[in-house]
Amino acid sequence: MKKTTIPLPSLRRLLLYYRHLLAAIDAGQEYQSSAELAWTADTTPEQVRKDLSYLPSQGRSRVGYPTQKLAQIIEETLNLTSDKDVLLAGAGNLGRALALYPGFKQYGLNIVVLFDNDPARVGTRVGRLQVLPVEKLSNLAARMLIRIGIIATPPENAQDVADAMVAGGIKAIWNFTSARLTVPEDVLVNTIDLSPELLVLSQYVHNLGKHPGHSEAIPEHPTLEREGQDPA
């Protein structure tokens, strides 16, 4: 297997292509063009070809990339088929929703253990998982060799949780809080702050009200461009 370090933006897009390819396989589409893949990641066909150059050869033909083969190559290169255990801290509204979401399994990601610091939550069940006291997080992460952690606590507790994760050997953190986390260099933090995203939509609607029919008054935002404009 080709061993390359794929830049993070390309990695993100490759995962979007992969998700698109799985749907295309289900729909019985044998080939995908660069343009189709570009659309799914809100990018250009040139960028698609560049991203795919990080993978072993895909056997692109005149009609496009063979859907099944390309999905398989992405799976193997990004190690998507081998199961990866994930732990989650903060079994509240968002944490429970994430823990119950079945879609992560498609990428080999399994949330296998939940932690909370609220005695009323500890011991309760979320699906088949029991919520454990957060004091056990570091030890359990280390013992179970878990490398990925999700933080869904209030922002003011996120740094403590991140510290416990790092102490337990977590190397990648999906942070759903608005807190800016300080972690060692070898730990990757991906922060998803949902509220500003909603505010961007609110701003869009607000500006529409001011300039009916003139969406170009809206500040640049990739998601809005993708949703609001014809990518062709």
Ligand SMILES: NC(=O)c1ccc[n+]([C@@H]2O[C@H](COP(=O)([O-])OP(=O)(O)OC[C@H]3O[C@@H](n4cnc5c(N)ncnc54)[C@H](O)[C@@H]3O)[C@@H](O)[C@H]2O)c1
């Ligand atoms: N629910 C959403 O749709 C939503 C949307 C945007 C942002 N967020 C962010 O996601 C985070 C969680 O939101 P929520 O709505 O699920 O909150 P919530 O209050 O329902 O859940 C938070 C959970 O974290 C637990 N917790 C607190 N400190 C902890 C610690 N040190 N260790 C382990 N667990 C701890 C709490 O006991 C609680 O169960 C917040 O930072 C929030 O701002 C949530």
